[in-house]
Amino acid sequence: MDIFDRLIDASKNKTDLQLFLEDNIEELYDFLLTQSFSDLDFHKEKIDRYILPHLKVIRQLDFNIESTIVFTLLLLDTTERFGFLMPFQQLYKLLVKNNCKIGSRLEASALYLIGIGNISDYERIIDQLLCKLVIAYQVEDDSEDKVVGTLVNYYAQVVHNFALHNLDGVLSIKGVIIQKSDESEFYFLKNILITEVLDVDIQDHISGYKQIQELLDVFLKRTKKYIPFVREGFLIEKDTPYSKLLNNTDSSFSSIRRISVNQYRLIANDSIFYSLKSGVKILTEENQLYAYLHSYGDMHYKKLESSFEFLPAEILNSEINIVDWGCGQGLATMAFLDYTNSKSVNTKINHVSLIEPSEIALRRAALHVSKFNSSISLQTINKDFDSLRSIDFGNKKTHPKLHLFSNIIDIDFFSLTELLKLINSTFNGENYFVCVSPCINYLKTGRLDRFMKSFAKNNDYKELVSIDNEKGMWSGTPWSRVIRVFKAKL
Numbered sequence: 001m002d003i004f005d006r007l008i009d010a011s012k013n014k015t016d017l018q019l020f021l022e023d024n025i026e027e028l029y030d031f032l033l034t035q036s037f038s039d040l041d042f043h044k045e046k047i048d049r050y051i052l053p054h055l056k057v058i059r060q061l062d063f064n065i066e067s068t069i070v071f072t073l074l075l076l077d078t079t080e081r082f083g084f085l086m087p088f089q090q091l092y093k094l095l096v097k098n099n100c101k102i103g104s105r106l107e108a109s110a111l112y113l114i115g116i117g118n119i120s121d122y123e124r125i126i127d128q129l130l131c132k133l134v135i136a137y138q139v140e141d142d143s144e145d146k147v148v149g150t151l152v153n154y155y156a157q158v159v160h161n162f163a164l165h166n167l168d169g170v171l172s173i174k175g176v177i178i179q180k181s182d183e184s185e186f187y188f189l190k191n192i193l194i195t196e197v198l199d200v201d202i203q204d205h206i207s208g209y210k211q212i213q214e215l216l217d218v219f220l221k222r223t224k225k226y227i228p229f230v231r232e233g234f235l236i237e238k239d240t241p242y243s244k245l246l247n248n249t250d251s252s253f254s255s256i257r258r259i260s261v262n263q264y265r266l267i268a269n270d271s272i273f274y275s276l277k278s279g280v281k282i283l284t285e286e287n288q289l290y291a292y293l294h295s296y297g298d299m300h301y302k303k304l305e306s307s308f309e310f311l312p313a314e315i316l317n318s319e320i321n322i323v324d325w326g327c328g329q330g331l332a333t334m335a336f337l338d339y340t341n342s343k344s345v346n347t348k349i350n351h352v353s354l355i356e357p358s359e360i361a362l363r364r365a366a367l368h369v370s371k372f373n374s375s376i377s378l379q380t381i382n383k384d385f386d387s388l389r390s391i392d393f394g395n396k397k398t399h400p401k402l403h404l405f406s407n408i409i410d411i412d413f414f415s416l417t418e419l420l421k422l423i424n425s426t427f428n429g430e431n432y433f434v435c436v437s438p439c440i441n442y443l444k445t446g447r448l449d450r451f452m453k454s455f456a457k458n459n460d461y462k463e464l465v466s467i468d469n470e471k472g473m474w475s476g477t478p479w480s481r482v483i484r485v486f487k488a489k490l
Helices: 003-010 014-033 037-041 044-059 066-082 085-097 104-113 119-124 126-138 144-162 167-180 184-190 192-198 205-219 241-247 253-267 270-274 286-308 331-342 359-372 416-426 442-453
Strands: 319-325 348-355 377-381 401-406 430-437 459-469 481-489
Touching: 003 014, 003 044, 014 044, 014 066, 014 416, 014 442, 037 044, 037 066, 037 205, 044 066, 044 085, 066 085, 066 104, 066 144, 066 442, 085 104, 104 126, 104 144, 119 126, 119 144, 119 167, 126 144, 126 167, 126 184, 144 167, 144 184, 144 192, 144 205, 167 184, 167 192, 184 192, 192 205, 241 253, 241 359, 253 286, 253 331, 286 331, 286 359, 286 401, 286 430, 286 481, 319 331, 331 348, 331 359, 331 401, 348 359, 359 377, 416 442, 430 442, 442 459, 442 481
Parallel strands: 319 348, 319 401, 348 377, 401 430
Antiparallel strands: 430 481, 459 481
């Protein structure tokens, strides 16, 4: 019996459903959000038959409880993927009625999933749809991948509903999208996925629709085909022009970032910046490394710096191991080293594990940390989270562990259920967690909360701080931030 069958069994009344969601929301998240379209399509009829008949029970749930909102948003996302019009409309109205934060991206989805009667309606809303997607990306910090994915879902629905009987109408909408891609404010329309999707042959609307969904799955990493990480052993950047520039700078994040700022100014162009996809793309080129620290380095550094203030003296004056999850160029570890160097603390770092799927970024991360302190024992793990195993970390259980999650937990390209299993089975003893992310929407912030609360049952659990600041609310900065700092004994 899969998780959705168990959900159906638990949905006979609001009490049983509420309890089920509290215990199983993360598994539902993985089932509904991270599966490929073809895998989820196997359960399509079952999902469709579930939503409307159980709306009465869903409406009775407590929308002051996080798992209720996350569950409803997951169902809403699934109805968008499959184009279930009536279920989408009902779930969307339910969230609005309960004053849940929707966000501009889902408002854009509502434009083509609510009140649409014919193909002219799809064409009529294009400008409004694109403007909402711009707001989602530029103002609300939604990722470019999600924004592009929403547009692809829109086009996929047009193909699915009209390509058989009104191919000319579909081609007309395709032409409008191509025309809009020349307007600078809609730069995300130049994303390679949009080009690939518009190139799909839709003469056969069934195979065309399927091909579009397959392209979207790969783009959103909703596929079990992970990148083959074959680089084993210790990885560090050596004897490069950058390493020589680093030799001549101070051991501080600001000095190290200045190198990237100066280098990026020499080669700056829009294509490099847009290739970062809001900082969530696996980086493959050195120019992207420069662009990342230039564009996002200061923002992420200040979020991390503000979070370290909530770590207690007992960990700051200890001998510790650091685990830097999705480390990129080692920004989080550098920020912590900067922080401890500036404070009157006696932190001794015994070991640092750097985990990162981008080989070029991982090599640079090791170089950066070594620049701060060449005597620190370093380990590099060139994998994504779904590829990690306990054996990757060796036997380093004697010291308290400080886990750094900078702009990674809120990303839904990996199974949080499996990550939690890995942490609980690998890191025995005293553990501290620092998690920082932008404030985007409830689904993403809720993912951080579920990660933190999953440790509440452990010994010595303590929530040290929980902060949510939307743009304009974090005094003295133009950024948003979500911070979760907590401790637990595993």
